[in-house]
Amino acid sequence: MTDIINKGNQNLSRGLAALHGMFTWAQTSRGIVSQNNLGGFTHRDARFLLRHLWTYRKSTMKTFRDIFLPGWSLVVHLLWKHIVFLGGPESSSMMNQLRELIIRYSLVCTSAEDFVIYRHYLEVHSWADHPTKIGPVDREDLEQEVSCCVAKLTPPNESVGAHEPIPLDFATDLMEALFYDIQAMKSPELSLPLLKAGFTRLWLDLSRVPKDSSVKWIDIVPFIYQLLRTTSFSLYIANTPKFQRLVISFPIVPVIVESDLLDVLGRFCLMPLLLKQIPPGVEKGETVTLENNQWKDLSDVTELILVMAKLPEEFIQPPFRPYEQDWRKTYSFLRQLNGRILPDERVRRWVDVSYSMWVELGKACGFDIPKIECSYYRCAGIGILPDNGAAWMCAGCESATYCSITCQAA
Incomplete structure (x- = not known):
């Protein structure tokens, strides 16, 4: 188990090191800009986003109850780098704000990338001037x-x-x-x-x-x-x-082969957790590549896990409930949350930044991640939803989530 943890930490460190190496800075007519191919997310954008997340932190947390946002660790990392680069008297207060946002997120949302979030929490906590505020x-x-x-x-x-x-x-x-x-x-x-x-x-x-x-x-x-x-x-x-x-x-899972456990953990961390698809003709134990246009739906997510991890069925504890997913809608929450505040151009820029960073992180860790993906619940009480899938599961569906719109099953 120690070897598994050590190797997992090494993979994570390589990924974070790759992100750190992607940030170089230059003074331009638009101000201080990170010189990279990540959509030109500037220091001004970082300051704006942090201020907005902080000002609306209560409603933002309620939004996180509805939407599973896998790019959150990248949000934290990006803001962290900008704050460290900024320096000056306002850095301390900004870092404390970021630290509280991390804590608030950790209280309401947990995902497969949360070990990354915890790494950021340690970074921020050790850097902030007032660690005693965490009570x-x-x-x-x-x-x-x-x-x-x-x-x-x-x-x-x-x-x-x-x-x-x-x-x-x-x-x-x-x-x-x-x-x-x-x-x-x-x-x-x-x-x-x-x-x-x-x-x-x-x-x-x-x-x-x-x-x-x-x-x-x-x-x-x-x-x-x-x-x-x-x-x-x-x-x-x-x-x-x-x-x-x-x-x-x-x-x-009391009995498991360590190499298989490491394999499935790595895929859990950097690939879709519960993607209900598998390429046609792929049998259990074969290698699965993410070619989404060739995939078909599975009725049970366990099957995908078995294929990915090459594990005997008796080593997987049921039940695994499939999530309804549409990764292209990941960043629609930004437009919903910031619709009248954040210009469309800046939203598009943020989408490009998060997408590119997620892909680069995956490549650095040795995983093939062809596109950003995110899952959300569809309301079971509505039955077959239209293509836009606007409703999510809520208390009316005996779920612990809330719909962003009125749930017809409530």
Whole structure:
């Protein structure tokens, strides 16, 4: 397992180093510009985007509940580089704003690139002038700001025992074991309660944490990202009058070939997570290339994972629920969010920047990523949607997400 983590870190470091190397700067008539082929995203654009994200951070977080944005780590990285380059008296406040945006995003959204986000969090946290501002969990903020996250693989009501909170002492032991000794998760006293549901949730009931407890997000987040090093997982905060819990979901795979695990983790990190397509004629165990125009739909995402990772079926814990996807709509959220504020030209420039950086990151890590892709939920209550797929799953569909428009199933 140590070898897997080390190799994963090496791949990630190469990718981040490639991004760092892509930033060279020059003074032009348009101001200070990053000299690259990424669409000319300028320092002024970076300052504008950060100011806008900060000003509308509450509504932005609500948007993240609806839309799964895989380019967020690139947003963070791009803004981070611009702030560091800027220097001067305003850099400290800008970095603190960026740090809080990272924390807020981590509270409501978790994706396969979150280990990258955590790397950025460490960078920003170590650089900022006022690290003591990160304090204990604010229950009031959780109630008001964080209600759900779209990145979950199974609805709570479809997992056996999902609504049975795991005792806090058990959760604490599990956190400690997973953080300090990954192999300890295979011990019967820790793994058996999780294995019984196949794809189970760990419910850390925040309401049971003593108010004077030293538990902080800065303590919980490293544990969450440690999970990402060994398996895919998802996280969301659920708030109703009856419960308030930090929910961590992950499959338990007690027997697996390390090279295959590394392969599937790498693809999870830098390729579509749950793409329901496979080239015609490709059998299990064969190499899959991303030729989207030759692909057809799969009824079960598990099949794709088996092909990608070359794993025997008994090593994959069901169920995997397919996501409806249309990656070309990834950046439509920017137009929706900034429609009357952000000029179309600047939106197009930002799309070019994120797209190019994502491709370069994938190439640096040795993965073939022909295009940017993003997933979103379609509302099951509407049935067959029009091609534009404007509705997403929401509470009316017994999901923990909200529709951007009125859900007809609500």
